[in-house]
Amino acid sequence: MTTQDSAQGQAQLKYVELLLRKGMQEEARARLEELVRQEPPLPTACYLLAVLKGEDGQAQEAADLLARTLSLEPGNTKALNALGGALSQLGQLERAAAAFTEALRIDPGFGEARINLALLLKQALRFTEAEALLREGIQLDPGSLRLTYNLANVLHAQGRSLEAVAAYRETLRLDPDHLDARQNLLFALHYSPQFTRREIYAEHLTAARSRPFRPDHRQDLPRPHPGGRIRVGYLSPDFRGHAVASFIEPVLEQHDRDRFEIFCYANVATPDATTHLLQGLCDQWRDIHGMADHNAAALIAGDGIDILIDLAGHTSGNRLPVFCHRPAPVQVTWIGYPDSTGLKEMDYRITDALADPPGVDDRLHSEWLLRLPRTFCCYHPPAEAPELVPPPCSRNGYITFGSFNNLAKVTPEVIALWSRVLHAVRDSRLLLKAKPLADQGVRRRILDLFQEQGVAPGRIELDQGQRGTREHLEQYQRVDIGLDTFPYNGTTTTCEALWMGVPVISLSGDRHCARTGASLLTNCGLADLVTRSEAAFVEMARQVARDRETLREFRAGARERMRRSPLLDAAGVTRELETVLAELWETSRRP
Structure with missing residues (x-):
């Protein structure tokens, strides 16, 4: 390429950048295609076109263009970082990690590449490496918001709730309006007994006053309603292969369509088979993923929803800010979160008198508590569940306790209590199953905590879990008795254990x-x-x-016992829910 050609190319690139700033992507793309066809192409043209291809979901084309960029400029860290992102989308995780690592070798202070590599390691359940990488980055850049936030997430995934809480607080010190950090902090507070009920409620009220929950402008949302059936909208990020789906599926299936018209608002990034199943159980399905909060609120209001029900609370992917626009006259939270939202725009929370006894709990909620007569939820057992077998103590000669709960629930206090159980039951073992146990550093920490309580490592089996539902449930065939976590009990895991014939011992709290x-x-x-x-x-x-004879009898009769229980009475629980919803709607219409 001559000097004149190079000058013309640079002028073209400046024009392309102007087009991109003006949002004229198609014209910019056409210009870049021309520049890339030149021999040799301009590295910047290859890079910019790769970015556009990546934004359009064309990961392979983006990767090819980035490889060309790097053949011309091997030390281009931005191109290496983008290549890592494209390879990640293509599932080529080892090559992606190598690209991020090379970018960091050239520029250790390149925070974006460091975070991308840490996220890749976290996805691969290599938490110890991810943590070390992020801590090194924070040493280089102590005020980095994104490094601190991602460190908090990595700590929480390992079950180190107190450290995660501290890191989320530091993130909020750096940015008080960081919505994800605010909500992850609220969730993390529930895992440790060191935080009182009142402290947790106060944090929820603080969160509700933060800017993400106070829209800059409120719309006048028209709510047409043609009359007839009560329109109920369920909003969730978990209309997919997720625990919440096991509890909402039976309700969607049993709703009385003569009285209720059911809308589902799905904030689902990657739909799956469960998504398609649930889609077939409602009257109207709306995809709100990627939709701005005020637009989602306008859509809901335009649908004439009478009662809008949140199924996520302050959990990942929630759309609580949508509720702050008040798109429905009655707004309710249920199932997905074990606490108040703290939002004044959320009118009610559905529970039962066992989970939330009348009294103190009413005063520690910003919502009115609505207690269903029997249970706050109903469960849909997986169709893939294997048949029941006799308890393993019959063949092992010793008792195996087990817990398959989220590792964040397995706190030092829980391990101390479980250790007392192991000391009390001679020759017993404990099977602990959770994804983060794939990491050797996490395994070592858990075993060290048991050893501090005098329990030898040989009595603890750590399992990282299995991908398939059937394979996961089969592991209950290795457990005689389930041990619940506290202060955050299991929900889905308890239901699964009972369905597989495993009794669960639980410690009730406040x-x-x-x-x-x-x-x-x-x-x-x-x-x-x-x-x-x-x-x-x-x-x-x-x-x-x-x-042990009672253990055998318990397992043999487990499923029939559950089938007779309110927990599997989907029709009955749904009628009870509908009675409450109809009363709410009638109350809201009174002058």
Whole structure:
């Protein structure tokens, strides 16, 4: 290329950049295609066209263009970072990691490449490496908001809730309006017994006053309603292969379509088979993923929704800011989050008297609590569940306790109590199953915590889990007795354990997440397995472990017991829910 050609190319690039700033992407793309066809092409032209291809989801074409960029400019860290992103989309994770690593070798202060590599390591369950990478980045750039936030997420995924809380607070110090950090902090507070119920509620009220929950402008949202059926909208990011789907599917299936018209508002990035199943169980399906909050609110209001029900609370992918626009006259939260939202725009929260006894809980909610007569939820057992088999103690000669809960729930306090159980039941073992246990550093930390309590590593089996639902449930065939976590009890895991014939011993506490076990077990006729103190928890474990004949009988009759329980009475629970919803609608229409 001559000097004159090079000058013309640079002039063309400046024009392309002007087009991009003006949002004229198609014309910019055409110009870049011309520049890339030149021999040799301009590296910047290859890079910019690759970025546009990547934004359009053309990952392979983007990767090819970035490879050309790097053949011309091997030290281009931006191109290496973009190549890592394209290769990640193509599932070529080792090559992606190599691209990010090379960018960091050239420029250790390149925060974006560091974060992208850490996210890749986290996705691969290599938490220890991800943590080290992020901490090194923070040493280089102590005020980095994104590095601090991602470190908090990596800590939380490992079950280190207190450290995660500290990192989320630091993120919010750097940016008080960081919505994801604010909500992740609220969620993380529930895992440790060190935070009181009142402290957690105060944090929710603080979050509700933050800018993300206070829209800059409120729209006058028209709400046409043709009359007739009550229009109920369910809004969730979890209309997919997720625990929430197991609890909303039976309700969608059983709704009385003569009285209710059901809309689902899906904030789902990657739909799957469960998404398509749920889509077929509602009258109207709306995809709101990527839609701005005020536009989603306008859509909901335009649909004439009478009662809008949030199924996520402050969990990942939620759209609580949509509710702050007040798109429906009655707004309710249910199932997906174990606490108040703190939002004045959320009118009600659905629960039951076991999970939220009347009294203190009413005063620690910004919503009115609506208690269903029996249970706050109903469960849909997986069709892939394997058949029941005798408890493993029959062949092992010893008792195996187990917990398949989120590792964030397995706090040092939980491990201390479980260690007392293992000491109380001679020769017993514990099977702990959770995805983060694929990481050697995480495994070492968990085993060290047990060793501090005098439990030898040989009595603890750590399993990273299985991909398929059937394979996951088959692991309950290795467990005699389930041990619940506290103060954050299991929900889906408890239901799965009971369906697989495994009794679960739960420690009841002073908040919804600490009483979910009490609600589920009591509704299954197993209130005796709900304990009120750590000493009673240990004694109950000892008693259940001692009576092996009862364990065999329990497992044999487990599914019939659950089928007779309110937990699987989808039609009955849905009628109870509908009674409450109809009363809410009638109340809202009174002058």
